[in-house]
Amino acid sequence: MKKILLLSAYRSDSHASWANWLRQNLVADWRVLELPGRYFRWRIRGNPLSWLGELPALLDGWQPDRILATSMVDITTIKGLNPALASVPVSYYFHENQFAYPLGEGQHSSVDPLMVQLYGALAADECLFNSDYNRHTFLEGVDALLKKLPDCKPDSLAQRLAAKCSLLPVPVKPVAEGQKTAGLIVWNHRWEYDKKPELFLQLLQLLEQQQFDFSLALLGPRADKTPSALQAIRQQFSARIIADGMVSRAEYEQLLGRAQFVVSTAIHEFQGLSVQEAVTAGAIPVLPDDLCYREQYADLYRYQSGDMQAAAGRLLELSGSVNRIGLQAAFRDAGDGWQQWLLMRQ
Known part of the structure; x- marks a missing residue:
């Protein structure tokens, strides 16, 4: 049985729905670490510290075959702090991307969340997105960021990342239609x-x-x-x-x-x-x-x-x-897509 370490650094409603569905529907040896969906800036930068003691304890006597981490997870730092995970392949799941997330009133722009996701995408073996809009705004955002950086920067970074990006939506639970109330x-x-x-x-x-x-x-x-x-x-x-x-x-x-x-x-x-x-x-x-x-x-x-x-x-x-x-097929059949994802990684 495949051993999968699921890391979700921000358990908001959609992230929770996704994580719960995976564990209930994909047959694997799951070990899961999650953090509450609040204090966004702290979560995206601080999750390696939050799991500093918990993750080594979880890995004591158990070695995953694959890491499935959300893009809120600073996976590069996680691997650096936990040598046992250094060679474990990573699937990096984008519920969202910070390159296309609008700032709220009183919020300030920061490059830190962007860099967490950029380094995570570079370190991952594959990048999975819940929509094509999410994928293309991420890649466009990477291009836009690199244009702002002064020097010593790689060429064609978005193209390099695009080669390992694919679409895999969160499965949607169908809801039964009832007697409609007009209006x-x-x-x-x-x-x-x-x-x-x-x-x-x-x-x-x-x-x-x-x-x-x-x-x-x-x-x-x-x-x-x-x-x-x-x-x-x-x-x-x-x-x-x-x-x-x-x-x-x-x-x-x-x-x-x-x-x-x-x-x-x-x-x-x-x-x-x-x-x-x-x-x-x-x-x-x-x-x-x-x-x-x-x-x-x-x-x-x-x-x-x-x-x-x-x-x-x-x-x-x-x-x-x-x-x-x-629903369009990509979203209607998302559950089958995740089943295929697990099968192809056995």
Whole structure:
């Protein structure tokens, strides 16, 4: 049986879903180290310190055949600190890449996260990406970074990396379609700056102005401090809200099954698992013409990014239809892709 060391330095929702699926569906001798999904800058630079005692203890009497590490993991330092891992092949998994991650208000630009991922990609035997958008923005970002560096830098680095990059999405758990509630819009994203909930508020205001009869399921993780956009939505649309907050998995799937629409206003999305889950349940996607969505959904389901007039028009245009699009093969068959990945590395 293949012995795999899984290193995930930031256990956020999508990373957790991926790690859980692998252990439940791929037959291997898994040993897993994970860190909580908070304090991003510390996690991406500090994970070798966080695991300084735990990793040698895990390796005592057990030697992996392969390391599967997320791109949050400083794998070059991990190998340097743990000589037993020096010759173990590495599959480096990109849920995201820092070259294309938007800065939030008050955040400062830093080259450190970029270098962790660049050195990790160079040290890895293969680089796996959850979407083609993630892959090409990473390679474009590497090129852009090297152009800014003053001297003593390698030529054609992105091309060198491209040769070992491939697409392998996070598997999506299909959700059963239920009895649809006409006009039910689900928001099942984080309530954070990169998902632009203030644009979602604008969209709802426009729909109300156009006298569209809708209801809302406001799902997705949120910080302890209520975002201003969510406060405004609660105040202005309280009579339309049928769900608000984290719910059980069963309730979540039931709401997705009832939803007519799933809406995104994001400025950052590398795979869009929440939208994909809703689409499997028959929700009609209304999405920015940007990010990973371009490779996943037809023009009919996309609007000009940031233009809420266009988003409202698209939603109204689709209000008389039903979702029969399904997921594209690369995402629908991601589980088979991971099974093949394990088989080819036996």
